[in-house]
Structure formats: C-alpha cells, structure tokens
Amino acid sequence: MTTVVSAPAALAERIAAVALVNGPFVLGDGQQLSSYFDEYLLAADPLLLTDTARALAGLLPVGTEVLAGVELGGIPLAVALSAATGLPLAFVRRRPKEYGSLRQFEGAETQGRRVVLVDDVVRSGASLLLAARRLRIAGAKVTDTVCVLERPLGGQVLLAEHRLALHPLLTETDLPAVKAGERT
Template sequence: MTTSTRLPDLTVRLAETACVTAPFHLADGARLTSYFDEYRLAADPALLRDTAAAIAALVPSGAQLLAGIELGGVPLVVALSAATGLPAVFLRRCPKRYGSRRQIEGAALDGRRAVLVDDVVRSGGQLLAMARTLRIAGAPVTDALCVLERPLGGRALLAEHRVTLHSLLTEADLPTPRKDEGE
C-alpha cells in the first residue's frame, strides 16, 4: 500500500504545498519542468510535523541516530528527531572551511547505526556520498529515508552499496497536476 492510499490527506497537502510547476535546474545541468520545494514543506510547521510523524513509521528498528543532509534534510531530521526521540547529526557536503571545520555536526556518532534523511532522492549519488562519509567516521549505515523518490535510479544505486531506501512518496503517488484553464 502506498503512502497516497494510506495518507491521502498528507499526500494532497504535500503536493499542494511543495510540488511546484516551474523550470528547475539540477546541479548536473539537467532541467525539470516541476520540482519538490523542500523549503515550502519546512516553512509550514503543521505540514513538517505531520510529514515527520509519517516518516517516523519508516524508521527501521535498530536505528540509533538520524543523519540529515544539508540543506533539505536538516529541517526534516530535526522534526524526525523530535518525533522519534532519536538523536540527530547534520551532514555537510564538504567540511566547513572555518570554525569547527567539521563535515558532521550534532550528536556523537560513537559507532551507532545511522539512518540517512533527505528530502528528495533522484540518482542517489548524494545519499551514497554521505553514507560513505558516515561509514568512514565509524557509523554503520544501512538505510535512508526520504519524502519523495523520483525514478532516476537512486534506489538501485543505493542497494548496490547496501543501503535500503524507504520513501514516504514516490512520484507516482503524487496527484496529477491540474492544467490551467487557459491551456
């Protein structure tokens, strides 16, 4: 059973709030005609709370630490940490060049089993890089969570590296965008 059939109200609210039909440029140069705006989700306290509560049900048993990836995963991991009681860490794509000079901030890893948290998974490359970072730092990673999974190979790439992806929604779960009457 998909999230859209289990939580239809949440799916509709997420789509109405965070799914934007407008040009969007990806880091690799690709262009999308629509995208998931995690900032709109994070800016809506009730929607963020309800999304975290829904994602909490996906947290694997045995998880000891939640790891949010900058920037979209940070508000999600904070809300998810509050919902589950699990401590959180925050992952930068690159170590900070000043101050602490750390790439991983927050709770101590101490060899605890970490679960990655991000907003959208496309190719899976960013999650894989962060899984490697945590593994090198001594935190086992076998699972990742996301709000929205786009069918661009992320699940398969992560599986090749022993990371199971748990998504709240897939692109197929989202309601079909309405066309403007003028079109």
C-alpha cells in the same frame, strides 16, 4: 496544538498542494523539469512538516540510534523527525567546515551507532551515497535512508548496490499532479 497524522493519500495531496511548484526549473545537472518539488515550502509549513515527520517515523528501521540530516534539504526534515521520535540527531555537511571546528559532522556522536540518513528528494542517490560513505569511514553503521520523495532516476538501485536501503515516504506517482502527467 495536537494534530492527527494524515492518511498517506491525504498527506500526499497536502504535500503536493504546498511543495509541488510549476516550472520550468533547471536542476544542477542541467535537466529541465516542468514542475519541481520544493522541500523548503514543505519545511516552512509547521503543521505539514510535523505530519510529514510523523509519517517518516513509521519508516525508520527498528534499532535506529541516530538520525543524520543531509545538507541542506534533509536538515529541516531531520530536525522535525528527531523531535517526533526523540532520537538524537547529527548533521552531515557536504564538505568539512573550513574554519572553526573543521568538522564534517555536527551534533550527536555517530561512531559505532546505527545511523539512518534523512533527505528530502532522492533522484540519483549520489548525495546519500557520499554521506553514507563518509559516515561509514568515521565508524557509523549506516544501512538505511529515508526521504520524503523518491524520483525513479536510479537512486534506489545505486544505494542498494552499496548496501543502503531506501525508504521513501512518497514516489512520484503518489503525487496528484504527477498522476496527471507532470514530472517533479
């Protein structure tokens, strides 16, 4: 089935309708939110996931050689983005596997290649920074990241301080519910 990529505003509305869930929700750092962006609901909708991946493809810098999905929320997005672009894909674990291969990275080779990190939501930027550091130590060239949603909690600044450009598809204010005063 062939689909047409939505215009940015229409895609933002579709993403909000599917993935913006009313709360309350408590994040890992203890922060409480009245609504939450549930990337798994987006990933569970094949048409929306495909259209989101096609839109993310337009954010990839020229010269991207490998995509790297960050565990766990970035993985389905990275798989869809890889399918949409034909770029090879690596998977970045938070910690090395404790058995079997003992690897931190799975999939495509990243050493010496220009890798773009893929994640779902960027808040502080800490998880992307950690993934980038580990990939750089392993010899990857990491200068860019893409995400579906950026929340203005310092992530872009932190990443820029470490020579990482953040390319978000959407920011909080692009989501219709956020314009009405909700926070994601």
